[in-house]
Amino acid sequence: MAMSVMAPVTPSVLRWAREQAAVSVAEVAKRASVPEARVVAWEAGEASPTVAKLRSIADLFKQPMALFFTPAPPVSSVRLPPDFRSVGAATGRGLAREIRLAEERRDTFKQLAPEAVSAAAWPRWSATGKLAPAEVRDRLRVSVAAVAAARTANESLRLWITAVENQGVLVFQMSRVGDGDCSGFAVDDPTTPVIVLNGKDAPQRRAFTLLHELGHLLGHSGGLCLLDEDDDRERTCNRFAESVLMPTDEVRRAIAEAQGREAVDVVEKRFHVSRLAAAVALRRHGLVAQSVVDYEKQRSDEARKQPPARSGFARPERLKRRNLGDVYLTAVLDAMDRDMISVTDATYFLGAKVEMIGKLERELAGNPR
Numbered sequence: 600m601a602m603s604v605m606a607p608v609t610p611s612v613l614r615w616a617r618e619q620a621a622v623s624v625a626e627v628a629k630r631a632s633v634p635e636a637r638v639v640a641w642e643a644g645e646a647s648p649t650v651a652k653l654r655s656i657a658d659l660f661k662q663p664m665a666l667f668f669t670p671a672p673p674v675s676s677v678r679l680p681p682d683f684r685s686v687g688a689a690t691g692r693g694l695a696r697e698i699r700l701a702e703e704r705r706d707t708f709k710q711l712a713p714e715a716v717s718a719a720a721w722p723r724w725s726a727t728g729k730l731a732p733a734e735v736r737d738r739l740r741v742s743v744a745a746v747a748a749a750r751t752a753n754e755s756l757r758l759w760i761t762a763v764e765n766q767g768v769l770v771f772q773m774s775r776v777g778d779g780d781c782s783g784f785a786v787d788d789p790t791t792p793v794i795v796l797n798g799k800d801a802p803q804r805r806a807f808t809l810l811h812e813l814g815h816l817l818g819h820s821g822g823l824c825l826l827d828e829d830d831d832r833e834r835t836c837n838r839f840a841e842s843v844l845m846p847t848d849e850v851r852r853a854i855a856e857a858q859g860r861e862a863v864d865v866v867e868k869r870f871h872v873s874r875l876a877a878a879v880a881l882r883r884h885g886l887v888a889q890s891v892v893d894y895e896k897q898r899s900d901e902a903r904k905q906p907p908a909r910s911g912f913a914r915p916e917r918l919k920r921r922n923l924g925d926v927y928l929t930a931v932l933d934a935m936d937r938d939m940i941s942v943t944d945a946t947y948f949l950g951a952k953v954e955m956i957g958k959l960e961r962e963l964a965g966n967p968r
Contacts, residue, residue: 606653608667610644613656615672617642619693620660630659661696694781697773700950701786701793704927705769707948709791711939712930716790719767725792725817732842736811739763743849747869752802755871759806763813764926770809772798772922777966785812792816798922803873808842845870845880854881859891875899916958919951925963932960 617627628635631652640646648656658662666673709716724738739762749755761772775793782800786793794812796805814836845866853869854862866877878895881887920928928949935945935956946953 600899604650605647606650606664606667607647608641608653609670610642612667612672614642616657616660616662616666618867619695619699622659627659630655641957661699670727693775694784694889697776697795698784698786701769701771701795702770704923704948705786705788705791705793708769708927708930709932711948715926715930716767719790719793720765722766722790724766725789725819730817732839733846735817735839736843736846737841738766738814743846743870746871752806752871756806756809759809760924763794763809764924768813768816769793769842769927770924771927772924774798774918774922783808783812783817783947787816787819798918801873803871807840807844807872807876811836813843814839817898825866841876841880841883844872845877847884850880850884853887854886859887860894863891863895875901897906914958914962916955916962919949919955920959920962923949928959930965932956932963 610872617624624635624638627638631638631648631651637646640743641648653664653667657667674762718965741762745758746755749758764770767790771793775833776797777799781797782804783796785795785796794809794816796808796812798805800808809871815832818832818836850866850870854865862881863874863877866872867874868882872880875892875895875898878887878892882889882892912943931940931945931948934940940948942953942956945951945956949956949959951959
């Protein structure tokens with residue numbers, strides 16, 4: 600009978616990987632077909648798993664086996680809130696995976712596009728101290744007229760994403776996390792910060808999340824966000840996003856003599872924001888009554904309880920492009936074209952099969968998203 604080969608894992612790394620994946624000891628024991636006490640012993644350094652069991656655990660954690668032999672856990676720049684698992688273990692694992700992917704892509708981008716990193720405006724911008732929303736909008740160079748001219752909310756969202764990416768911030772989107780679980784998150788970094796949006800949210804909400812997370816990054820903080828969270832930091836970032844998206848003077852000019860829900864209609868269409876965000880901004884400026892906000896809040900809550908409407912079939916390469924972002928996707932494809940990396944490397948960095956590479960190149964060359 601062949602002897603089992605033991606894997607000399609680093610206990611702290613094993614535990615770190617389990618916690619990052621939001622997996623319980625019981626789930627690891629079930630996957631490895633061992634008692635829970637054995638998993639506890641592995642994490643305490645009192646025993647080691649076999650190579651075969653480590654392989655199954657690494658697959659569960661979505662981590663490379665080599666990670667478990669490193670001397671210490673990687674340093675993560677995103678701090679998970681204490682109630683991270685309160686949304687459920689499955690969702691927790693999905694969020695942990697998205698955070699890890701965001702950090703891996705950031706590091707890959709730094710390696711493949713060092714010139715772009717060194718030329719980025721972000722380090723100089725973020726070092727200037729606190730910026731007023733009007734200053735931020737000026738730096739992003741997104742005019743009210745350009746947003747108003749956008750034919751759809753998705754087109755407006757792309758304007759904002761491109762503007763933020765042009766400052767040196769990587770913007771990704773995720774598809775596997777429920778829209779009620781996490782609106783987005785930010786990963787702070789001195790040269791190449793990251794914002795991840797929930798692709799299941801409406802484009803108006805994603806635009807708000809984008810600016811909300813930018814507010815976090817300008818304050819040099821990162822983390823997971825639900826836009827409904829009620830604490831000082833989240834309120835500050837919500838107010839920041841609102842002010843960038845809907846400048847006070849422009850809002851007043853836009854509504855002219857419109858009142859009540861008619862004013863909400865005008866702001867929603869001109870600034871491509873949600874009706875609730877429009878109502879809240881108008882109320883803050885004293886332009887509508889609280890009853891208008893309450894009405895839009897009730898409508899918003901009811902709409903979020905309904906099953907999402909089918910919006911048609913999106914080609915896999917288009918969805919992949921959206922989630923990866925043009926800046927990251929271009930960096931990987933350019934590195935492949937310059938023979939810096941192989942096609943196999945590109946499939947790993949893009950999370951795509953070989954046959955998808957050509958489709959992504961054509962999708963990117965076609966430009967429209």
